[in-house]
Amino acid sequence: MQKILVLALMSFLFIACGHKKDAQSFERALEGSTGQGYTIVKLNTETGRYVVYKNDVTGEYMAVNMERWNRETMTTLDQFLAVAVEGVDIVRNLAQNREWVNSGYWEAIYTTYTDTYYDEYCGCYVTETYQVHTGDRWVDTSHWYTFYTGGGFRFDNTSSQSKDLETIAALKEEVAEKFMAHKLKSEFSLSSNRAAELAALASRYQKLENTRELTSSEKDKFALSALGVSMNQVEAALKAKAEGNTKTYADLLATASKVNNTTPEQIGRFFETMIAE
Secondary structure, X not given: OOOOOOOOHHHHHOOOHHXXXXXXXXXXXXXXXXXXXXXXXXXXXOOOOEEEEEEOOOOOEEEEEHHHOOOXXXXXXXXXXXXXXXXXXXXXXXXXXXXXXXXEEEEEEEEEEEEEEEEOOOOEEEEEEEEEEEEEEEEEOOEEEEEEEEOOEEEOXXXXXXXXXXXXXXXXXXXXXXXXXXXXHHHHOOOHHHHHHHHHHHHHHHHXXXXXOOOHHHHHHHHHHHHOOOHHHHHHHHHHHHOOOOHHHXXXXXXXXXXXXXXXXXXXXHHHHHHHO
């Protein structure tokens, strides 16, 4: 899967955006130079900045080192091959490997009850709705995990977050949303309702991005829904923080924490995790 505020959503929006653009740019160069279609099958790998591509015609898998690709100055495969080392920067004839991963988590079940009674204080009937924990159910997120080997390399996911993304990609939509919501709730202390809202938001974002590239305006709408700020504000705050100005970044965390009913520390931990990617 190419594409996980939201453990999923904000990764889609801006994390490793340059790497993704590099990979897409090289994909276009591959197709233009060979006349064959290619698909990115693993964007993030534990082996540097390698990306794994599949030739849609031959079925061949190969890994390419994005450190050697400059999308600003290169437009053809020949330009890349002129600086790349065969067997090192471009590794061909990879084997696709699949492993079955047993995973899942317990989800609480709540039953909603309604109680109507006469309130003597107001002289009227009052209806109250409340929820009672009535059990738990196992949400199975077991799936096939894919990695690629060849030439002395193993092209695996770069982090547990990337593996979460691949897990989501392998699951049916309903279970994938539940898995996202579970991760958001357990790892970033979001409420059940907010986690579910963000998971659904991420799912909608993914569907659109799988169809076409989103505009800056559309990304801003998603960012505002998730964080209460635009993408430009997010990027400006991160840039200012990198330059030593932490006030704008602190204001961003404060706004995002209010929107998500959590603490600035939790949102900050999220951003630090994302930026580390």
